[in-house]
Amino acid sequence: xxxxxxxxxxxxxxxxxxxxxxxxxxxxxxxxxxxxxxxxxxxxxxxxxxxxxxxxxxxxxxxxxxxxxxxxxxxxxxxxxxxxxxxxxxxxxxxxxxxxxxxxxxxxxxxxxxxxxxxxxxxxxxxxxxxxxxxxxxxxxxxxxxxxxxxxxxxxxxxxxxxxxxxxxxxxxxxxxxxxxxxxxxxxxxxxxxxxxxxxxxxxxxxxxxxxxxxxxxxxxxxxxxxxxxxxxxxxxxxxxxxxxxxxxxxxxxxxxxxxxxxxxxxxxxxxxxxxxxxxxxxxxxxxxxxx
Amino acid sequence: xxxxxxxxxxxxxxxxxxxxxxxxxxxxxxxxxxxxxxxxxxxxxxxxxxxxxxxxxxxxxxxxxxxxxxxxxxxxxxxxxxxxxxxxxxxxxxxxxxxxxxxxxxxxxxxxxxxxxxxxxxxxxxxxxxxxxxxxxxxxxxxxxxxxxxxxxxxxxxxxxxxxxxxxxxxxxxxxxxxxxxxxxxxxxxxxxxxxxxxxxxxxxxxxxxxxxxxxxxxxxxxxxxxxxxxxxxxxxxxxxxxxxxxxxxxxxxxxxxxxxxxxxxxxxxxxxxxxxxxxxxxxxxxx
Numbered sequence: 001x002x003x004x005x006x007x008x009x010x011x012x013x014x015x016x017x018x019x020x021x022x023x024x025x026x027x028x029x030x031x032x033x034x035x036x037x038x039x040x041x042x043x044x045x046x047x048x049x050x051x052x053x054x055x056x057x058x059x060x061x062x063x064x065x066x067x068x069x070x071x072x073x074x075x076x077x078x079x080x081x082x083x084x085x086x087x088x089x090x091x092x093x094x095x096x097x098x099x100x101x102x103x104x105x106x107x108x109x110x111x112x113x114x115x116x117x118x119x120x121x122x123x124x125x126x127x128x129x130x131x132x133x134x135x136x137x138x139x140x141x142x143x144x145x146x147x148x149x150x151x152x153x154x155x156x157x158x159x160x161x162x163x164x165x166x167x168x169x170x171x172x173x174x175x176x177x178x179x180x181x182x183x184x185x186x187x188x189x190x191x192x193x194x195x196x197x198x199x200x201x202x203x204x205x206x207x208x209x210x211x212x213x214x215x216x217x218x219x220x221x222x223x224x225x226x227x228x229x230x231x232x233x234x235x236x237x238x239x240x241x242x243x244x245x246x247x248x249x250x251x252x253x254x255x256x257x258x259x260x261x262x263x264x265x266x267x268x269x270x271x272x273x274x275x276x277x278x279x280x281x282x283x284x285x286x287x288x289x290x291x292x
Numbered sequence: 293x294x295x296x297x298x299x300x301x302x303x304x305x306x307x308x309x310x311x312x313x314x315x316x317x318x319x320x321x322x323x324x325x326x327x328x329x330x331x332x333x334x335x336x337x338x339x340x341x342x343x344x345x346x347x348x349x350x351x352x353x354x355x356x357x358x359x360x361x362x363x364x365x366x367x368x369x370x371x372x373x374x375x376x377x378x379x380x381x382x383x384x385x386x387x388x389x390x391x392x393x394x395x396x397x398x399x400x401x402x403x404x405x406x407x408x409x410x411x412x413x414x415x416x417x418x419x420x421x422x423x424x425x426x427x428x429x430x431x432x433x434x435x436x437x438x439x440x441x442x443x444x445x446x447x448x449x450x451x452x453x454x455x456x457x458x459x460x461x462x463x464x465x466x467x468x469x470x471x472x473x474x475x476x477x478x479x480x481x482x483x484x485x486x487x488x489x490x491x492x493x494x495x496x497x498x499x500x501x502x503x504x505x506x507x508x509x510x511x512x513x514x515x516x517x518x519x520x521x522x523x524x525x526x527x528x529x530x531x532x533x534x535x536x537x538x539x540x541x542x543x544x545x546x547x548x549x550x551x552x553x554x555x556x557x558x559x560x561x562x563x564x565x566x567x568x569x570x571x572x573x574x575x576x577x578x579x580x
Binding site for chain 2: 040088090091095098102105106224263264265269270271275
């Protein structure tokens with residue numbers, strides 16, 4: 001269905017919007033991977049930024065072609081994750097949330113302060129496109145669809161594999177998992193790095209979709225947005241982050257006629273959903289079905 | 293570049309900044325310690341305090357003492373309405389509270405944008421004189437900030453340590469259920485704690501926006517301060533919030549005077565991350 005519908009529409013805005021949703025699904029699903037290990041990261045948008053800046057800067061200054069620049073951006077994000085992961089993943093619960101919050105802010109401040117390289121708050125634009133054929137919205141949409149499906153499928157595959165069971169076990173009972181021979185910290189680092197690499201892919205493609213990178217796209221609100229997507233959708237179902245992404249991305253668009261009130265209403269909806277549906281949308285459906 | 297005058301200036305700025313930071317963080321840590329709520333709307337309430345002072349003092353020209361206390365009281369009373377409709381659903385649910393109150397924050401900030409538009413405003417200073425003490429130049433409004441903050445902090449300390457409600461509050465923060473069996477009405481305690489926390493935040497917000505500038509987005513920076521201070525001192529620890537506020541205010545003032553604002557932020561955040569890694573429960577907090 002996702003592959004066919006663009007044939008019936010040529011609305012540029014809808015297509016760009018849809019590409020955006022597809023790319024956001026990567027971030028939400030990859031954060032879900034990290035959340036499953038029991039760690040809620042608020043630095044996710046920061047890593048997305050590393051991917052975006054890494055890719056764009058490699059294209060601009062090193063004049064690499066897009067695929068190599070993309071790999072460069074992902075590697076950069078992965079390396080940073082690998083460097084900080086072993087230190088911060090030993091923290092649990094709220095302490096991890098706070099330390100990643102700070103980490104995300106530091107990453108964003110580097111984007112702002114390193115003006116000679118990143119252009120500071122003004123951001124970067126006028127970088128070479130991925131390939132001339134992706135200039136048209138519809139082609140970009142299909143590219144985003146393929147990339148998104150591959151990345152989300154990877155997350156889903158990991159969660160349903162033996163590794164996924166190990167992840168669930170160490171979230172529910174870390175000490176038991178450790179005693180049963182699960183290399184807890186190694187898996188946590190592995191998953192953290194994979195999550196950060198995936199979100200870097202999103203960052204790189206998103207930079208090319210909107211043809212612009214600037215530090216505000218990667219601030220704490222963007223990170224929180226990923227968490228909200230997971231929480232609204234339901235954290236412990238594979239479909240949760242996807243439904244959350246659609247909800248979070250499309251809901252503000254539904255209120256487009258009331259631009260002034262859009263965020264106010266969105267805030268109120270967040271409150272109501274959190275107070276009334278603690279398991280998220282998917283969790284609530286699962287519970288309703290369980291009752292019948 | 294280094295001189296005694298600059299040192300003294302940084303000290304004066306640092307002390308008045310510290311006083312505001314302590315006020316911000318005390319409310320935040322109180323809510324976390326007693327209700328286990330991470331108040332993401334903390335900065336938004338501070339923003340309301342700023343606007344209340346803007347109208348009371350800037351527009352209607354009430355006497356300063358009446359304006360500043362009155363506007364904080366007004367915001368705290370309004371806070372009780374928010375408590376009834378929103379916040380009480382999130383008590384003892386740390387994770388939901390983060391997201392839900394983030395929603396509240398968003399709703400409040402953008403309602404602010406609709407009502408007061410996004411332009412920056414300035415609140416007239418309470419005192420425009422400048423005091424000369426030796427080589428030091430001390431703007432009188434900084435002294436006013438410090439005086440107001442010290443009075444409120446002293447009252448807060450008296451309340452917590454000397455009154456029956458303060459005792460009940462400390463008991464509830466240690467163990468709600470056992471406090472309940474001793475005849476403490478937790479619901480009432482929560483309301484009182486929320487009122488006090490919002491009062492201090494609103495006050496800090498009006499002092500802060502009077503020194504800097506007022507806009508609906510001023511809360512972001514204040515929320516960040518609350519986070520940093522509370523992590524430094526220890527989540528839920530009241531002396532910790534006081535110590536953290538002083539540390540952050542002084543270090544920010546000195547670092548930005550001598551090395552610039554960017555260095556100051558990097559060093560502060562770096563230190564906080566380091567602290568979180570080696571001693572996540574903060575300087576005066578207790579490990580769980």
